[in-house]
Amino acid sequence: xxxxxxxxxxxxxxxxxxxxxxxxxxxxxxxxxxxxxxxxxxxxxxxxxxxxxxxxxxxxxxxxxxxxxxxxxxxxxxxxxxxxxxxxxxxxxxxxxxxxxxxxxxxxxxxxxxxxxxxxxxxxxxxxxxxxxxxxxxxxxxxxxxx
Numbered sequence: 633x634x635x636x637x638x639x640x641x642x643x644x645x646x647x648x649x650x651x652x653x654x655x656x657x658x659x660x661x662x663x664x665x666x667x668x669x670x671x672x673x674x675x676x677x678x679x680x681x682x683x684x685x686x687x688x689x690x691x692x693x694x695x696x697x698x699x700x701x702x703x704x705x706x707x708x709x710x711x712x713x714x715x716x717x718x719x720x721x722x723x724x725x726x727x728x729x730x731x732x733x734x735x736x737x738x739x740x741x742x743x744x745x746x747x748x749x750x751x752x753x754x755x756x757x758x759x760x761x762x763x764x765x766x767x768x769x770x771x772x773x774x775x776x777x778x779x
Contacts (some may be wrong), residue, residue, distance in 0.1 A: 636773055650653040652682075653688070661697060666725055668717060670702060670779075671779075673777055673778055673779040674698075674776075674778050675697065675698040675703065675778075676776055677696055677705060677776075677777065678773060679742050681690075684705075687707045688708065689736075690708065690709055691706065691707065691736050691750050693705065693706045693733045693735070694733075699719070699764075700717050700719045700724075701718045701729075702717075702719065702730070703715050703717060703777060704715065704731060704733060704770075707723070711770060713768045713775055715768050715777040716766070718731045720746055721754075722744050722760075722761075723756070726744075728743035730743070731748065738755065739763065741757070744759065745758070746758060748777075766778060
């Protein structure tokens, strides 16, 4: 049997207790605002398609299939695109919690009146969390959206 000094056992116990408290604190906060359920996203969007013509301009945005309630894709600039789930993070279980595009102005959930900028950050209304963001990869005129 190996001898472990009492001070090492105490430090190990403190680290374990701190971790447990941190996890408990995170879990207790999640009940206050429900999480958006995870879903697999693996979509391809062709920038040359006519239905994606709004993505030819900065802050242009389009709807695309995928995600929980659909995706919103936003062009930041010619080489940078963002993709968000349309599910509003404020009460995402509500069937009407679906974000819409107000062209070149903002993203908006008419159900709870939450407003979001084109980076997905909340700008008004009751939502305090940003829109769920997915990874994007640009190759030529093809944008791949994944999580």
